[in-house]
Amino acid sequence: MIRSGNELTEDLVVEAPACVVGLGAGGSVVLRALARAGLPAVALEEGSDHTPFQFNQREEQMIPELFQERGGRMTDDLAIQVLQGRGVGGSTIHNTNLCKRTPTEILELWARRYGVEGCGPRDMEAAFQTIERDLSVSRIPDDGINPNNDALRRGIAALGWRGGVLSHNRVGCIGSGFCELGCAYDAKRNARKVLIPEALDRGARIFSDVRATRILHDRKQVLGVEGRTAGGRRVTVRTKVVVLAGSAVGSAALAIASELPDPHLQQGEHLRIHPGGVVAGVFDQPIDGWKGIPQSYECTEWLDLDEKSDKRVWITTAFAHPIGTAVVLPGFGAAHMKSMRGYRHLAVLTAMLHDESAGHVWLKDGTRTMLHYEMNEGDRRQMVIGLRACARILLAAGAREVVVPAVPPLTIRREAEIERIDANVVRPHNIPLTAVHPMGTMRMGREPKTSVVRSTGEHHHVRGVFVADGSLFPTSLGGPPQISIYAFAEHLSPHIVAAARG
Numbered sequence: 001m002i003r004s005g006n007e008l009t010e011d012l013v014v015e016a017p018a019c020v021v022g023l024g025a026g027g028s029v030v031l032r033a034l035a036r037a038g039l040p041a042v043a044l045e046e047g048s049d050h051t052p053f054q055f056n057q058r059e060e061q062m063i064p065e066l067f068q069e070r071g072g073r074m075t076d077d078l079a080i081q082v083l084q085g086r087g088v089g090g091s092t093i094h095n096t097n098l099c100k101r102t103p104t105e106i107l108e109l110w111a112r113r114y115g116v117e118g119c120g121p122r123d124m125e126a127a128f129q130t131i132e133r134d135l136s137v138s139r140i141p142d143d144g145i146n147p148n149n150d151a152l153r154r155g156i157a158a159l160g161w162r163g164g165v166l167s168h169n170r171v172g173c174i175g176s177g178f179c180e181l182g183c184a185y186d187a188k189r190n191a192r193k194v195l196i197p198e199a200l201d202r203g204a205r206i207f208s209d210v211r212a213t214r215i216l217h218d219r220k221q222v223l224g225v226e227g228r229t230a231g232g233r234r235v236t237v238r239t240k241v242v243v244l245a246g247s248a249v250g251s252a253a254l255a256i257a258s259e260l261p262d263p264h265l266q267q268g269e270h271l272r273i274h275p276g277g278v279v280a281g282v283f284d285q286p287i288d289g290w291k292g293i294p295q296s297y298e299c300t301e302w303l304d305l306d307e308k309s310d311k312r313v314w315i316t317t318a319f320a321h322p323i324g325t326a327v328v329l330p331g332f333g334a335a336h337m338k339s340m341r342g343y344r345h346l347a348v349l350t351a352m353l354h355d356e357s358a359g360h361v362w363l364k365d366g367t368r369t370m371l372h373y374e375m376n377e378g379d380r381r382q383m384v385i386g387l388r389a390c391a392r393i394l395l396a397a398g399a400r401e402v403v404v405p406a407v408p409p410l411t412i413r414r415e416a417e418i419e420r421i422d423a424n425v426v427r428p429h430n431i432p433l434t435a436v437h438p439m440g441t442m443r444m445g446r447e448p449k450t451s452v453v454r455s456t457g458e459h460h461h462v463r464g465v466f467v468a469d470g471s472l473f474p475t476s477l478g479g480p481p482q483i484s485i486y487a488f489a490e491h492l493s494p495h496i497v498a499a500a501r502g
């Protein structure tokens with residue numbers, strides 16, 4: 001049963017073996033695991049439930065409907081746009097379906113440096129296999145590589161750089177290119193399609209359009225969750241297990257608002273976001289980058305996940321729909337119109353950082369969720385490396401010119417001009433930056449001084465509070481996080497089930 005909080009005509013109190021807050025990648029896995037164990041939990045999701053018929057491929061309607069803060073979430077200095085989902089299925093509804101496991105180097109680093117126990121490559125293998133099977137993960141077929149991704153492939157082949165075809169969780173995809181606005185063809189094997197129906201069949205209850213506002217606790221043990229609908233109705237779930245799965249932003253905000261004990265001031269800290277900058281190549285021939293599977297190829301030449309590495313850039317494609325492109329393309333009036341007329345001829349790449357800068361989530365006036373994040377010098381250097389690499393790839397692929405949408409914009413026509421992309425170009429507010437992978441604000445580890453939850457996902461200080469989303473990760477991943485989040489939720493679920501059984 002999915003019931004919308006908007007239909008409630010009075011306050012509601014329910015009892016449940018567990019309450020899951022947030023139904024994205026992590027929360028949906030846990031809801032299913034609890035239901036499979038005969039413990040039908042209650043889930044609160046602040047966004048609505050959508051069907052594929054509602055995904056009308058209109059940017060101006062779908063972005064406000066499916067994204068947090070109507071697509072306008074930014075870091076508190078307004079320098080970086082942070083895109084996150086809001087609705088049953090969370091960010092898996094509008095993500096671009098790339099699937100990569102947590103790299104072995106990263107799992108080993110977490111064990112070695114952050115005291116994460118029982119989550120090494122061998123420990124995680126079964127969870128990765130389960131999730132990949134359930135989501136039907138497969139390699140994107142060669143004929144699914146559209147001309148935008150082919151430009152990336154050709155460019156790195158010409159340069160002799162490392163890269164390859166990505167894997168995805170789509171079945172029956174017709175290559176419409178609208179993944180980021182929700183799939184009208186129901187081809188995504190995402191949390192809403194795969195995990196939630198089974199949880200519902202086994203008795204889970206979902207309240208959509210209900211925002212959890214407070215975790216009830218006595219500082220040692222959790223007692224329940226309180227939520228609110230947009231119309232002001234109160235929903236109270238009495239339970240001894242609460243699973244925070246509202247994403248690295250939502251879970252930290254709720255933990256802080258609920259005043260969970262935090263003697264070492266760890267909640268909301270260590271935020272990583274994989275900040276990304278874009279470079280566009282203008283080609284003589286049409287690219288029509290909006291058609292086909294949006295992201296199917298990657299360049300890993302500038303990515304080395306070793307702890308001390310100075311290669312921390314992951315490159316893939318990043319084609320935007322017309323409004324998104326118009327916002328980023330430089331210029332005004334006739335000059336801007338001229339650039340937009342070239343839309344068909346653009347191929348766009350993004351350089352995303354395996355970031356080391358640490359931001360934090362905080363609450364303005366005690367309620368409004370805010371993100372503070374500033375790129376440090378090291379990450380700014382990596383961004384220069386990344387944008388230069390994108391420019392080289394596009395020129396090598398045959399671009400007539402390459403445009404970096406800085407203020408003022410940089411137009412590059414020859415390899416020798418690439419060095420004009422420098423630290424000055426990458427200074428804050430000078431180029432548009434976007435982040436779609438927040439992580440790490442409720443991180444796991446052995447030491448309460450440096451982490452929020454144990455390696456079981458349970459809070460260090462309050463029994464019965466678990467975390468099962470991207471907040472868990474002690475560092476950045478350096479690649480798409482959804483499989484890591486699904487798999488960690490799957491791997492930690494037995495601890496949650498055991499706690500709910502009492």
Ligand SMILES: Cc1cc2nc3c(=O)[nH]c(=O)nc-3n(C[C@H](O)[C@H](O)[C@H](O)COP(=O)(O)OP(=O)(O)OC[C@H]3O[C@@H](n4cnc5c(N)ncnc54)[C@H](O)[C@@H]3O)c2cc1C
Pocket residue numbers: 021022023024025026027044045046047083084085086087088089090091092094095096097098099100180210211212213245246247248250251254436437438468469470471479480481482483485
């Ligand atoms: C445009 C875009 C493209 C992406 N593409 C990819 C990709 O191709 N591959 C990949 O691996 N990753 C991708 N990602 C990232 C990936 O989708 C996310 O990392 C992942 O879904 C995060 O999982 P999560 O469980 O942490 O949170 P989410 O999936 O974001 O779910 C959190 C849910 O909790 C809800 N919530 C938050 N606070 C509350 C509250 N207080 N009360 C009730 N509900 C609450 C939110 O509304 C949301 O529905 C993409 C993300 C975006 C934005």
Ligand code: SF4
Pocket residue numbers: 170172173174175176177178179180182183184185186187188292293294
């Ligand atoms: S490209 Fe495929 S998965 Fe994406 S919206 Fe179109 S049909 Fe759906």
